[in-house]
Amino acid sequence: MKAIVDAAFAAEVDFLKALVRVPSDNPPGDCAAIAEVAADRLEALGFIVERHPVPEPFVRQNGMRSVTNLIVRHVFGAGKGPVIALNAHGDVVPPGSGWTMQPYGAEERGGAVYGRGAAVSKSDFATYAFALKALIASGLPLDGTVELHFTFDEEAGGFVGPAFLIEQGLSKPDYAISAGFSYAITTAHNGVLHMEIVVRGRQAHAAMPETGVDALEHAVPILKALYDERHRLGGIVSAEKGIGSPKLTVGLISGGINTNVVPDRVALRLDRRLIPEEVGTEVEEKLVALVAAAAPRVDGLEVECRRIMLAEPLRELPGADRLVAAISGHAREVLGVDVEPTGVPLYTDARHYSAAGIPTVLYGAGPRSILEANAHAADEHVRLSDLKAATEVIALTLRDLLKA
Secondary structure, eight states, rough: HHHHHHHTTTHHHHHHHHHHHHOOTTTTOOOHHHHHHHHHHHTTTTOOOEEOOOHHHHHHTTTTTTTTEEEEEEETTTTSSEEEEEEEEOOOOOOOOOOOSSSTTTEEETTTSSTTTOOOHHHHHHHHHHHHHHHHHOOOBEEEEEEEEEEGGGTTTTTTTTHHHTTTTTTOOOOEEOOOTEEEEEEEEEEEEEEEEEEEEEEEBTTTTGGOOOHHHHHHHHHHHHHHHHHHHHOOOOOOTOOOOOOEEEEEEEOOOOTBBSSSSEEEEEEEEOOOOOOHHHHHHHHHHHHHHHHHOOOOOEEEEEEEEEOOOOOOOOOOHHHHHHHHHHHHHHHHSSSOOOEEOOOTHHHHHHHTTTEEEOOSSSSSSHHHHHTTSSEEHHHHHHHHHHHHHHHHHHHTTBBB
């Protein structure tokens, strides 16, 4: 398998660079263009590509402008073996500042490709496509199906990407491998609750604040209760390796009318990270109760809590151990180090497969940590040695899972 991956590696790097050069920032989430480039490139490799555009109202409802999901299906043998989905996302966070090179330049320097999305997770479009290509080229007697699921809404929650493919019955895999890093197999990750708390009062002239109901003043005890909760959560630690504690962050505050007006409305947006032991709906109920208890009892004051998004954690399902065993053995062989299962304190599209009862892990191209790759930061990059290694590991893993 190594010789096959090596022979096609220049083409794989070119494939990755072509995707990095197409901006696919989310927000705003206008991702039709990157999907078309990816589809054209996959077709040039000889794959049959299914394009599944998501209806605009559903896209808009999820805070995006355009999404076309891509599926490639390749059947080996009689197709009676397992169906294995490989999922990566092509939407990216906006570049931000601090770059020392063009965010969409796909510049190769020092054995790495730089650019927004190079690590998260356009690299795994390349990993998975060229692993499948290598497996086909091997001519080995295999039985089953490999599906490439290339989606474009992970940064918005994955609801019109993997969740859409599963809910619409477009795919029913037996196993799933989602975009990850080369030196760890992720079997669990955090979930997240995004919530908005709106405090409504009554505006008044700043010369007579007592005639109004100051929304900002009455938001203060709510903020204190939230920060007290943050510190309490620090004393809870997940039993899952690599996860740590639940987190709570008030990431955005907005409100007020003008400097000389008592504010009539203040909105707080918070991010509550869930550990795998927690259930999102239960956490939400407790947060709403905490806010209600902290809000002052004042005539004319209203407090509303609104869910923006809830993503349950990824929890290891029976059958995922088969994926872990196959990946870890080949990763050790290819990389020369032990690659072990762990959890990560973030959330990904993998949870949608797990929620549908599909054993799922994360594994793909990348270094030992998100920080090392500058993922979601300036000068994001993927090392070409990691890209090649991950491609070989995935190809060998698929070979084992599909042995006739």
